[in-house]
Amino acid sequence: MSDGLNPPQRDAVNTLSGPLLVLAGAGTGKTRVVTFRIANLIRHRTKPERILAVTFTRKAAGEMQERATDLLPGKYRKADAPRPEISTFHALCVRILRRHAPVLGYPERFAICDRGDQESAARAALREIRAPADSLKPSDLLGFIGRWKMASVSPSGAMSLAETDREHLAAAAYRRYQKSLKNSGVVDFDDLLLLTEQLFTKHPEVRRKEAARFDHVLIDEYQDTNHSQYEIVRGLAMGHRNLCVVGDDDQSIYGWRGAEVTHILRFAKDWPDAKVVRLEDNYRSSASIIQHANTLIAFNSERHDKVLKPARHEGPNPRILQFKDEQDEAVSVVKDIQRLMGMGRGAKDFAILFRTNEQPRAFETELRAAQLPYVLIGGMSFFDRREVRDLLAYLRLVADPGDDPAVLRVLNTPPRGIGDAARKALVTEAAARGKHVWDMIESPTGVTGLSKAAMKGVLEFRNMVQTWQELAERLSLQDMFHRILDDTKYEAEIRRLYEDPNDRDARWATVEEITNAAASYDTRRKSRKKKPRDRIIAFLDDLLVGNQDESREKEKQLSQNAIALMTLHSSKGLEFPFVYLVGLEEGILPHKRSLEGTEKDIAEERRLAYVGVTRAQDELTMTMALTRRKWGKPRETIPSRFLFEMTGQAENFVKRQRAAQQQAKGPTQRRSGAKQRR
Template identity: 40%
Template sequence: YHDYEKLCRQQGTMDFAELLLLTVELFTHHPEVLQNYQQRFQSVLVDEFQDTNALQYRLVQQLCAGGAQLFVVGDDDQSIYGWRGARVENILQLERDFPALATVRLEQNYRSTQTILDAANAVIAQNSNRLGKTLWSDGQRGAAVRIYPAINEMDEARYVCEHIQRWHADGGRYDESAILYRSNAQSRVFEEMLLQHRLPYRVYGGLRFFERAEIKDALAYLRLARYRDDDGAVERIINTPTRGIGQKTLADLRQLAQQAGVPLWRILSDDAQIARHFSGRARNALREFTNLIETIAAKIAVETSLKKALETVVHDSGLYAALESEGSEQADARRENLDELINAGSYIDLSTDPASDRIMDFLADAALDAGDGQAEEGSDSIQLMTLHSAKGLEFPNVYIVGMEEGLFPTQRAIESPDKLEEERRLAYVGMTRAERELTLCFAERRRFQGQENYPQPSRFIHEIPEELTEAVRPMVYSGISKMRRQSPAMNSSASPAAPYKLGDSVRHPKFGEGCVMALEGHGEHLRAQIHFAEAGEKWLVLAYA
């Protein structure tokens, strides 16, 4: 960083962060300069004050210390950028640091129905570090907040797609509906389901799942392990993660391949050529790369499971470890995308013939998904986005999906009171994006890294008064939390004689597809509690089912 800073000074340039830092330092060390600007500005206006960081707050203090009138606009309940330095404390301590300020609460809302506002007010009221306000509207009372307890993430996506189809059939536009999620990785299942239902969609402020860099990197490793002559894959991953193979080495490698009229791999795998044309450091790095690809290829050559092949690629390549070591919020999101790629592999394993070439079929499907362009910006299309991206937007019909403990709120937030309050503010922001209809979804079981998990519904759902909600599957919703806390069956496997275990997917000739949620009894008295997607919750004696 010292070298970077020195270079910037030599060139007379500075980056955005330094614009603030150097200004504050200038004012701190040169009072005469600060005094000049204090006399120049008689009023200071700051918008979105809840998103300011410590440095920005210090700059405001410096400018206003000379008597300038301060006017800020902000909503402490919408402070959701703590991960990039924003401090909700800035707006909370404003009256203490500027005692002459008067606070005006703008509580009338012109966007959402009163029911949606009451639900959002109830959730955010659980936070202790807030100034406090209660939103209200003089518009319609509106429909109840819809709660959908899905069997799994596929059922969740199916329900949302079919509900949007009904919205459109009733005269609504596709672009009036938005699907909001906590993690970018959640978009994959929805993209797949939207394509199956032939519904137009657009990922707002981001890339579609198979267009994301880390997914392209992992699939490039997989392609190269199966087909060495893929020059595009070689060029993409030869130095990803960084392994000391620079642009000059790659250019030399490319030139050798062009002169010989062969793919890049033919040069890489020719020890004599590598030894003759490359120095010791580059030579070692290239050999390590070829050995890595050969090792990955040998492992997946005897593997029929796509999930295990993807796990090998993601972990042996170093992609996952590189993101873990980075430790940033963005790196965590990219790691979650790799986890979701493994999930995709586990679904393929469950739904395809083990004798088929799952890897090549998956690569072909992924290429088609990446090439199937999303809807144009501004077109009539369903909007997919993270909750953070949704801030400042509004839609008549909103779905917040994946509302489960450990996902939203995240596990990291559950372990920190301050982060949990920020997660709750994020829920508040998401809920208040809805103008007319709001649907909250959670899955009773969800795959993570190819393994089934049975999460609890998000606490944010339970914080909404019951009279404001309407459950799509009322018997399931009303009993699910109690069942998960009290049923001993939820913490144990099926008895040895039971034909099913908890979480198994089943199909009934009358009730259709369902999920085994509890088992009790023995022998001919063995009963299963099954949640059916269409028929709801049923207790069935297995001997007669």
Template identity: 40%
Template sequence: MVNLNELNKEQLKAIKITKGPLLILAGAGSGKTRVLTTKIAYLIEQNIAKPYQILAITFTNKAAKEMVGRLKKLIGKIANDLQVSTFHSFGLRIIKENYQLLGYSSNFVIMDSDDSISIIKKILKEFDLDSKLFNPNAIKSKISSAKNELILPKDYAKYAFSDFEKVVLKVYIRYEEMLKISNSVDFDDLQILPLKLFMEHPIILEKYQNKFRYIFIDEYQDTNKVQYLLSKMISKKYQNICVVGDNDQAIYSWRGANYQNILNFEKDYPNTQVILLEQNYRSTQNILKAANSVIINNKDRKDKKLWTTAEIGEQLTFYQAYDEKDEASYALQEIKQLIDKGIPKETIAILYRTNAQSRVVEEACLKENVPYRIVGNFYFYNRQEIKDLLAYLRLIHNEKDNISLLRVINTPRRGIGEKKITELINRANEKN
């Protein structure tokens, strides 16, 4: 049951707009997830839309799971009929439903980041190129960026001026060949292939347009070119698209995100209604005052000012450190003072921007004899034995998967030499 009584004025206004394009500019802690889920539930409860007509896109599987959980509390089991997923999961669904049109077999496999690196290393070896001179990770990053900008291998020559870029071009061409031979796709393909499908088969696009008549996209400021085009194509027929985001929180330009997508939304959809969610439910007044004073210096932004009815809160401390060691040392001294005052250690956290910064903080903790725990630093699926097991399963599923075969052909050791492996690869290539 949808309860609208506890919503503020702007949240309620956003929920009751049920037709046409809607841009919700939601500051941090302004209840955007609540607004999104309540809006979806409201559409269903008011018989404006059926659950299967709604597509809701989030940027992480965790966020998608949380959204479904909230919707189940509001509308019950019919929440399972909604398509709530990431762009990649949604793309995978489209590929599975149309694999033949894309030139794949039903048992295609998805290569993860490490698999892609392994392929690139093999290609470098095939071309007799030193992986120390031409970093596989850097090449992968270039290929990924090119794919997400819709630059095909044949078009990449326009950008290949340096020796490194010329190597990227060669590797990119061969990389795509190897994926296709192995009936495989990489993570980027999960978004690019559906776009290709829609461009080449308008009838298929119309099928999805008619199916998903209400589109919701969270964190719209983080969308890249492919995601932007996908959402625009699917929503074009009915124009019932609601995007939620905040250009002040755009931090993923390094992976292709373009915050201009949210700034240009009203140009893309001329009849857009705009709602500002400025009331913050998470932070104290002092934190918001500091945040507003910093972000107001950004020139290229949608103007809004967060406010709260919460307490004033503690004063913020700004410390300008001499270097990273001084920074870590200062943080640990402050933490020791808190511990001496009786603050439980488990309630204290250090946040850092990149994983590389953890080392100097760990050293400071060890030096000051302060126990600590690094959170989320190693992923289960990145463990070697798990990746080996998954490679075996992928090979069972898809006998053309040479990448997985090469990973496990000597795991455990079987005494199969490089010469024999090369001979097998050549024979397989001749057969194909």
């Protein structure tokens, strides 16, 4: 059972009861430990369906399920064999809310809105409170709401916490936004966690019922949990106390997303009888890279005591390169990659990691000039694409015509004569009667303000949707999509919107990808056994929630034979033979916002640098520019404190910083400081 495991890994795998904290440093094989532990629990007669394992990405959940099953005897591999419940936090919460949402005043068939729906609701909320146009953008409001929800702050709580005028405006709009979503039977992604936490807190009988489904709970990446996730985990495990959490406080880099590193730091206090196992053998990076990583992260005072130990000892020392400016930095890095590729290395072996979204521009320019293949990881999410949002809104509408955001999105898409005036008339009449927009579409004769053309379009739309609802009784999801595409003439709409043939092909390929996902779901879940509406909702949950982490899109991008350009946040969990960590300057890494904050903010930036360093397997190159342009003018930079810390020269950074502060006092000092530096 434990073949191939080192002693600490084996200890974690064989600890089968009670609270367990597995501190898994970078590259120490944590996924292997989790999957072996799941398999070991089953071998020791824990029923598979009584095990819950939760992680943050769908890809990780899928890998865990597959690897754990492969470790078990054949009877556990049959298609109908019971399996552990392994999923993301959001997917787990969807399943819980589907069972208990009415307790909180939401319908069982609540819809999950996308970013576009959120922005529409935010815009409407700002109009309702008559917020001045230049005071708060919808995206800014969603930023406030997201941060509040991740901290488990309700609209009333936000109002009491608000200090500035903008915060008071945002809190007032938050109340309207949340009321609008609830009235429409809609939740956003942050609600999935927040509402589940509220279920457990306000309705103990629900928490007990959900907790009783499992005998063991395993949580991956525990350092990334926010307040709601922490409370949900505690609620599920407090009865049997068989809780195993795996993570690394040194890789906690999502504070801006609500993650609280204190959860993993205080685990032994929360669970006083907890056993702690440290995984410190790193199988990824060379000894010299590990040495730099250990030296750097030791400057963080609030952390578990652990030191990575390299299993590999070969490899050159990391390089630290200084360049004249950001252009010279990009030119030199691309030339170095060209040199190594000329020696037989593939494009996939290289990653250029940066802290801010502005940095890759110069590198993209040079890579294009050198005709080297590259991919910029990130960019637009699959679910933010217009055609995806359109088609999923149509499907949401078939499942639930009361989904107002879905109705309004596709009411005139493609155009069918229902313009802004008609749309406003339908919305106004629905609000006046306290009904859904679809109720007005079903009986539009009483709606004032509809032109003859608009009335024709509304009736056409109504009849089309009603036909789909009837067809949903006997068609597969794949066939439903084909029918929707045919009836709406959606391919013609793509040809109308996009003149460039390449753009058209790319858009239509996206449509095909959704259809493929529907076909896959039909086969995988045998979903035609469900009632049509439940089947559609289950598919949308699987598609939307399962891909909220965007790991699917990242995986697709990384599968190309191309140099990877990505932020340090995006690089977590990945590894590359050659890594270029660029822009190591004060104000970039650490970011300028952290310089205006507290030591806690600097500590998170240090963890981010640590994540970047530990992505490298064979060679690590760290770069900085001596000057960087701001508003078109070159400005001198200060090397990142992390460079000094890694090289054992932290005291030199303090001297350099004092000199820079002195330099800023006047023209004479500035000139002499610049001269001395050259």
